[in-house]
Amino acid sequence: PLVDEAVGALRRVLGIYGQATSVWQRLAEASTRLGDRREALRAYRMVLDQAPDQADALLGYASALSDDTPAVLGILDRFLAVHGPRDAVCAWRGELERSRGDIQQAYDFLYATLRDHPDFLQTRVTLASLLVDAGAANEALETLALVVDVPTAPVMMFEILARAFSILGQVDAAVHARMLASAREIEGGGSDDTLVPPPVVASQ
Numbered sequence: 001p002l003v004d005e006a007v008g009a010l011r012r013v014l015g016i017y018g019q020a021t022s023v024w025q026r027l028a029e030a031s032t033r034l035g036d037r038r039e040a041l042r043a044y045r046m047v048l049d050q051a052p053d054q055a056d057a058l059l060g061y062a063s064a065l066s067d068d069t070p071a072v073l074g075i076l077d078r079f080l081a082v083h084g085p086r087d088a089v090c091a092w093r094g095e096l097e098r099s100r101g102d103i104q105q106a107y108d109f110l111y112a113t114l115r116d117h118p119d120f121l122q123t124r125v126t127l128a129s130l131l132v133d134a135g136a137a138n139e140a141l142e143t144l145a146l147v148v149d150v151p152t153a154p155v156m157m158f159e160i161l162a163r164a165f166s167i168l169g170q171v172d173a174a175v176h177a178r179m180l181a182s183a184r185e186i187e188g189g190g191s192d193d194t195l196v197p198p199p200v201v202a203s204q
């Protein structure tokens with residue numbers, strides 16, 4: 001109900017100040033929370049018409065267009081060209097490439113990103129997931145070796161470790177990794193374990 005009321009208030013403001021970019025942005029975000037994809041897309045377009053490179057609007061628009069992978073990739077490339085590499089955005093882009101079957105392109109992009117930004121945790125986890133799926137367990141373990149002790153490591157990272165150890169026949173290590181994943185999940189610790197980030201990363 002509060003979000004509904006906020007949407008109504010924002011629309012009234014836009015009835016008076018129709019070019020208020022910040023209000024359109026808030027309307028887009030509120031519409032997204034309500035699940036009103038059509039209104040969110042319309043509002044994000046209004047923001048981008050006035051401020052084509054607005055970071056949060058680009059990512060919000062990409063998120064709302066999630067079923068149109070080529071369009072989303074184009075928006076993410078535009079974001080990266082204007083705002084530079086961001087960990088979650090690079091991980092998102094790599095995962096999209098993989099999800100549409102462009103495995104080599106995904107690998108090349110993620111690998112190149114980590115070469116220049118070795119501290120990108122989500123990108124590293126996304127690459128390791130791709131490698132495990134491809135059966136390259138040793139390379140996946142090498143990819144994650146630098147971040148296994150990071151306090152914000154996501155649950156998914158330990159699940160990937162468990163899969164890699166299982167492929168290599170290292171049963172005890174796989175069990176231990178699964179135990180760590182369960183413990184991290186119970187603690188509620190670590191970063192979001194999805195490979196597709198929400199559109200709030202721009203302001204980080």
